[in-house]
Amino acid sequence: MKRLYLRWSGLVVVAAVIGGMAMWRVCHEVAALTPEAVLSQAPPGEIRVAGRVVEVASDRGVPTFRFMDERVEPFRVRYTGPPDDNIRELKYLVVVGQWNPTERLFSADKIFPNPNIGFIVSAYLVACLSSALFLFGMEQKVARLYTLIKEEKIYQTG
Amino acid sequence: MLLSLITKLRRYEGGVGFSAFCFLVPGLYKALVTSSPDYYQGEVARIMYIHVPFAEIAMLSYTTLSICSVWYLWKRDPIVDNVCHAAAGISVFFTTVALMTGSIWAKPTWNTWWTWDPRLISFAVLLMILVGYLMLRRLSDDTEKRAAYSATLAIVGFIDLPIVHFSVEWWRTLHQPLSVSTRGVSIGGDMKTPLILMSIGFSILFVYMLMVRTQMLYLEYLLEGKQGRLLTDFHRSENDG
Numbered sequence: 001m002k003r004l005y006l007r008w009s010g011l012v013v014v015a016a017v018i019g020g021m022a023m024w025r026v027c028h029e030v031a032a033l034t035p036e037a038v039l040s041q042a043p044p045g046e047i048r049v050a051g052r053v054v055e056v057a058s059d060r061g062v063p064t065f066r067f068m069d070e071r072v073e074p075f076r077v078r079y080t081g082p083p084d085d086n087i088r089e090l091k092y093l094v095v096v097g098q099w100n101p102t103e104r105l106f107s108a109d110k111i112f113p114n115p116n117i118g119f120i121v122s123a124y125l126v127a128c129l130s131s132a133l134f135l136f137g138m139e140q141k142v143a144r145l146y147t148l149i150k151e152e153k154i155y156q157t158g
Numbered sequence: 159m160l161l162s163l164i165t166k167l168r169r170y171e172g173g174v175g176f177s178a179f180c181f182l183v184p185g186l187y188k189a190l191v192t193s194s195p196d197y198y199q200g201e202v203a204r205i206m207y208i209h210v211p212f213a214e215i216a217m218l219s220y221t222t223l224s225i226c227s228v229w230y231l232w233k234r235d236p237i238v239d240n241v242c243h244a245a246a247g248i249s250v251f252f253t254t255v256a257l258m259t260g261s262i263w264a265k266p267t268w269n270t271w272w273t274w275d276p277r278l279i280s281f282a283v284l285l286m287i288l289v290g291y292l293m294l295r296r297l298s299d300d301t302e303k304r305a306a307y308s309a310t311l312a313i314v315g316f317i318d319l320p321i322v323h324f325s326v327e328w329w330r331t332l333h334q335p336l337s338v339s340t341r342g343v344s345i346g347g348d349m350k351t352p353l354i355l356m357s358i359g360f361s362i363l364f365v366y367m368l369m370v371r372t373q374m375l376y377l378e379y380l381l382e383g384k385q386g387r388l389l390t391d392f393h394r395s396e397n398d399g
Contacts, residue, residue, distance in 0.1 A: 123262040
């Protein structure tokens with residue numbers, strides 16, 4: 001029994017390390033700001049902003065659009081990256097680029113679809129946790145049954 | 159013979175479990191950390207690395223169940239019936255989780271948790287066959303009859319497996335076509351590695367689970383036999399008294 005618990009503790013540690021690395025990646029490479037945060041704080045450098053696309057237009061071949069909102073000031077985006085099919089009305093996108101506070105325009109050079117992190121986490125938790133519990137339950141039962149059989153001395157009396 | 163099988167399972171299970179671990183850890187790392195997002199689906203495509211192996215193993219475990227059922231009807235070996243019982247339990251688990259992860263993936267991509275799609279329906283039918291199989295095993299106390307009836311059901315139910323596999327080719331469906339077929343492989347290199355690692359890892363994990371569950375069912379049977387014998391002895395002494 002002791003070996004079983006030690007082995008499973010090791011597995012939990014390995015799973016936690018991979019989970020931690022995945023979380024780090026989400027925080028640093030996937031998480032995006034809201035248009036409100038960019039409009040109010042104007043963060044410098046390359047940032048990621050998420051929102052729903054509306055009013056897609058073309059300004060001399062360069063796609064422009066804004067994020068759907070109910071705010072007074074619209075969050076306008078100008079996309080200068082390679083052609084992308086994902087720029088469509090009502091599609092939820094993450095744009096990567098720089099905010100120009102003087103022009104009040106976001107220049108994006110990369111776009112990504114909505115990350116839907118909650119769904120990914122749910123799917124992995126359902127699959128990995130249930131597998132671990134199912135297997136742990138079986139292993140624990142086998143260990144208990146071996147102990148029980150030893151105590152009952154089945155082989156000696158049978 | 160039963161005891162020799164259990165001894166062998168106990169001897170090799172550690173190595174099999176460790177092999178599964180060696181594939182699953184880098185597979186999980188690549189799936190969650192290093193693989194790039196899909197062009198259209200983005201990050202949510204990462205669900206593929208868990209959903210596809212589970213669906214594959216659900217079908218592999220049912221195939222194992224069907225092969226062992228044929229073997230049982232041919233040889234009438236109780237060990238094989240024990241393996242069938244173990245494979246059915248594992249198959250129910252993998253089929254249920256594949257349906258659940260598929261449903262979670264369907265919501266952001268198809269905007270629905272469930273749709274009456276041929277692949278989904280045939281997969282749900284597979285789960286019902288498996289649940290029926292396990293229920294049938296509980297109906298009779300006659301071990302030989304029980305094993306023969308359930309083996310027959312498993313063999314008849316095998317007809318659903320090609321329907322599950324080819325449903326995306328035979329009918330119009332929301333589900334994507336076969337990614338690996340005679341026409342080639344339609345998965346990008348960056349996504350192929352974690353998918354292969356996870357598929358191999360879960361296949362080995364299935365073998366490991368089968369080894370552990372077969373032992374568990376056999377030991378339960380052994381204890382039940384012992385308790386039954388003790389009970390008979392008790393009644394005999396009561397009657398003699």
